[in-house]
Amino acid sequence: MQTPIAELWPGAALAFRGYNTANLGRTDELLACPAYAPRVRARLDEAGAVCADILGRPVDLERRVREGREACLADYAEAVALVFATEAAQLDLLREAHGIDIATAELAFGYSLGELAALSAAGVLDGAEALRVPLAMAGDSARLAEGVTMGVLFSRQLPIDEAVAARLCDEITQAGAGAIGISAVLSPNTLLLLGQGETIQRFRTQMNDAFPSRVHLKLNHEHWPPLHTPLIWQKNIVDRAAVMIGAMRITDAPPAPPVVSLVTGKPIGDRVAIRQTLRNWVDHPQRLWDAVCAVLHSPTQTVLHIGPAPNVIPATFARLSENVRQFRARNDLSGMSLRALGPIIDRPWLNARLPTSAALLRAPQLEHVVLEDWLIENAPQ
Numbered sequence: 001m002q003t004p005i006a007e008l009w010p011g012a013a014l015a016f017r018g019y020n021t022a023n024l025g026r027t028d029e030l031l032a033c034p035a036y037a038p039r040v041r042a043r044l045d046e047a048g049a050v051c052a053d054i055l056g057r058p059v060d061l062e063r064r065v066r067e068g069r070e071a072c073l074a075d076y077a078e079a080v081a082l083v084f085a086t087e088a089a090q091l092d093l094l095r096e097a098h099g100i101d102i103a104t105a106e107l108a109f110g111y112s113l114g115e116l117a118a119l120s121a122a123g124v125l126d127g128a129e130a131l132r133v134p135l136a137m138a139g140d141s142a143r144l145a146e147g148v149t150m151g152v153l154f155s156r157q158l159p160i161d162e163a164v165a166a167r168l169c170d171e172i173t174q175a176g177a178g179a180i181g182i183s184a185v186l187s188p189n190t191l192l193l194l195g196q197g198e199t200i201q202r203f204r205t206q207m208n209d210a211f212p213s214r215v216h217l218k219l220n221h222e223h224w225p226p227l228h229t230p231l232i233w234q235k236n237i238v239d240r241a242a243v244m245i246g247a248m249r250i251t252d253a254p255p256a257p258p259v260v261s262l263v264t265g266k267p268i269g270d271r272v273a274i275r276q277t278l279r280n281w282v283d284h285p286q287r288l289w290d291a292v293c294a295v296l297h298s299p300t301q302t303v304l305h306i307g308p309a310p311n312v313i314p315a316t317f318a319r320l321s322e323n324v325r326q327f328r329a330r331n332d333l334s335g336m337s338l339r340a341l342g343p344i345i346d347r348p349w350l351n352a353r354l355p356t357s358a359a360l361l362r363a364p365q366l367e368h369v370v371l372e373d374w375l376i377e378n379a380p381q
Contacts (some may be wrong), residue, residue: 018112025308265290
């Protein structure tokens with residue numbers, strides 16, 4: 001049995017995952033638990049009904065989960081609905097079966113679709129209404145994915161200049177043989193690119209002349225809907241989504257817990273700012289690194305990973321933690337352990353006088369809990 005979450009609370013950050021090529025996780029095990037099944041089933045049915053209304057055909061998410069059928073790109077809308085429903089269900093179970101109120105968490109953030117889930121969980125948006133936006137755009141988003149390649153741009157030495165990467169993407173796009181853009185900033189030395197046709201290969205050919213230090217580009221051969229990039233402009237998805245977002249109900253109450261947006265890398269503000277952030281969410285890169293820094297600059301002690309089999313966010317924290325350990329091994333830090341250094345970093349008066357990056361040294365101290373694993377291991381008997 002893992003550490004009781006109540007002992008890790010408050011001081012927790014909620015991390016919501018987004019769409020991936022694998023989206024079932026351990027949801028079938030949650031459905032098989034008598035204490036959890038009614039709530040999980042209710043959330044799957046609710047999201048399935050919204051999905052069916054948008055698609056104009058029956059959708060049975062519960063059956064998909066029970067049969068273990070991952071949704072392929074042709075079923076992209078169902079995958080979106082499934083992830084959104086699973087995240088909401090996990091939080092329901094945390095509250096109803098374990099008595100944890102997420103409103104008291106330190107902060108929340110979400111990658112891609114996870115940002116809508118985070119805002120819904122924080123009481124800012126109605127979940128069913130928020131889900132309608134990505135579902136309404138799912139068909140065209142999936143069609144745009146055909147012929148799109150993901151490239152992981154990284155450097156083993158110096159940070160990557162995002163402006164240089166954006167300028168090279170713009171030059172390649174202007175050549176007229178397909179569009180390419182930055183989809184995410186995972187860390188100062190890692191960007192995700194999405195490009196049509198041969199644009200990723202053209203980026204690889206030109207990148208070492210564009211950047212002052214050596215960079216590398218690794219291809220991902222899965223097909224990805226190109227949200228959070230200018231590629232989405234091609235089917236007017238931004239404008240169509242903006243019309244829906246403009247009519248969306250957004251509460252005047254602040255998010256509880258506060259939500260750090262991956263669109264801006266900053267906490268989301270009032271209703272007008274939230275609406276503009278949601279509009280920009282469609283085609284702006286996901287600034288995951290900014291959220292990681294927000295967590296490390298906060299009093300957070302535990303990161304609670306929400307959704308089925310989360311991967312991108314845990315992997316980002318894991319790489320950072322390993323890099324910090326390697327840094328410590330190469331540098332004496334005046335003989336201080338990270339545990340001893342942590343309280344110093346957390347003192348606001350001193351933190352203001354230290355380099356901003358000093359908070360990164362806290363990374364190995366954070367505890368990471370995958371919520372679906374914890375729920376299954378601590379299911380009521």
